Amino acid sequence: MVLDFYFDFASGYSYFAARRIEWLAAAHGAKVRWHPVLLPALTQVTGVLPSPVVPVKWAYVTRDMQRTAQEEAIPFNPSPAFPQMLIAPGRAMLWVRANHGEEVAVSFARTCFQAYYADAVDIADKAVLLGIAEGLGIDGSAFLAGMEDPAIKSQFKEGNERALAQGVFGVPFVIAEGEPFWGYDRFGNLERWLAAARKVA
Amino acid sequence: MVLDFYFDFASGYSYFAARRIEWLAAAHGAKVRWHPVLLPALTQVTGVLPSPVVPVKWAYVTRDMQRTAQEEAIPFNPSPAFPQMLIAPGRAMLWVRANHGEEVAVSFARTCFQAYYADAVDIADKAVLLGIAEGLGIDGSAFLAGMEDPAIKSQFKEGNERALAQGVFGVPFVIAEGEPFWGYDRFGNLERWLAAARKVA
Structure with missing residues (x-):
């Protein structure tokens, strides 16, 4: 069983999902494939504006994220x-995967999420990404060059297009053998679905 | 404690919410105020299109509603x-409230939801609404005239405006002493919030 996990580093709910997806999968003998995507590229399909540009929605969403973090004791102290x-x-993660394998790439992604949402560090800053990469034993100058590699840039773009083709129109989004789960609030459903799928198998 | 419950009869998730809100409130000593609204009037604020007009989203939403109904054993057999x-x-409910009080109005609303989502009956049909009203002992000709009353029509419109002023931009939406809960998927959060509020009180 494979869980295709689509996320955007810019999404707080993706952070919540990224903290939980690996142990959720492990508990049900599933593997996770991590797919960094760009939410604004996906929402073109639905015409939905990014929440931060809609004041009434953003006010709600920030409150809801804080409430979720509090209820589940998730460290939540986002960067200013x-x-x-x-x-x-996202591009950096793809380069890390191509050059150091899936496991290091996932460590890179999880450290990025933690830095941005729990430790208030701005991961738009390439010096921060460099620090995270070097902390994982990655050569810094290769990493910095890799992020600018046109092949990596188009790989990231193609990833968005593949996601759209799979029916992904938001993040976080998980597809488990064709069954789609949109939103961190569907992780309970995903968990019950995985439990039921195991019984059948 | 009062729960302001905003819903649209056109929304499947509002149906799920309408089935659960009363016993959820009762379990925590709260009262529910039912507010029928028109979702398209609310989403003008966020620019979000109604899900049914976005094929990729509607495909997901129908699947998600069926999954939710199945998991929670909710009868779900919507009208064609x-x-x-x-x-x-919505207008009919407001007239029933004005003329027969809150309790009959809530019975009317719940019967409408059940007819439309469980018994595959089209509640856009005024003959169906008439049947529901008469089943509650309401005089049929007064009811039919009431739905067309300009005062009721503007009351429905004003309800949408009041909802917008409260920060309601989707349905179902519950506000409990200023705390907002958007979506049937937040009923778990609402329940925990009510439990916590009782402990403090």
């Missing part, structure tokens, strides 16, 4: 730069 | 007319 569009961390 | 914009049931 939040919210903003984030492209560099 | 679903989805559609619904104005008559």
Whole structure:
């Protein structure tokens, strides 16, 4: 069983999802495939504006994120730069995956999420991403060059297009054998679905 | 403690919410104030299109509603007319409230929801609404005239405006002493919030 996990580093609910997806999968013998995407590229399909540009919605969403964090005891202390569009961390993750494998790439992604949402560090700053990469034993100058590699840039773009083709129109989004789950608030449903799928198997 | 409950008869998630809100409130010693609204009038603020007109989103939403209904054993057999914009049931409910009080109005609303989402009956049909009203002992000709009363029509419009002023931009939406809960998927949060509020009181 594979869980295709679509997320955007710019999304607070993606942070919540990224903290939980690996142990949720592990508990049900599933593997996670991490797909960094750019939410504004996906929402073109639905015409939905990013929440931060709609004041009444953003006021609600910030409150809801804080409430969720509090209820689940999730560290939540976002960077003052939040919210903003984030492209560099997604590209960086793809380069790390291509050069150091899935496991290091996932560690990179989780550290980015923690830095941005729990430790108030701005991961739009390439010096911060460099620090995270070097902390994982990655060569700094190769990493910095890699983020600017046109091949990586188009890989990130193609990832968005593949996500759209899979019916992904928001984040976080998980697809488990064709079954779609949109939103961190569907992780309970995902968990029950995985439990039921195991019984059948 | 009062729960302001905003819903649209056209919304499947409002149906789920309407089935649960009363016993949820009762369990925590709260009262519910039912506010029928027109979702398209609210989403003008956020620019969000109604899900049914966005094919990729509607495909997901129908699947998600079925999954929710299945998980929670909620009867879910919508009218073939679903989805559609619904104005008559909201106006009718306001007239019933004005002339027969809150309790009968809530019975009317719950019967409408059940007819439309569980018994596949089209509540856009005024003959159906008439049947529901007469089943509650309401005089049929007064009811039919009441739905067309300009005062009721503007009351429905004003209700939408009041909802917008309260920060309501979607349905179902519950506000409990200023704390906002958007979506049926936040009923778990609402329940925990009510439990915590009782402990403090």
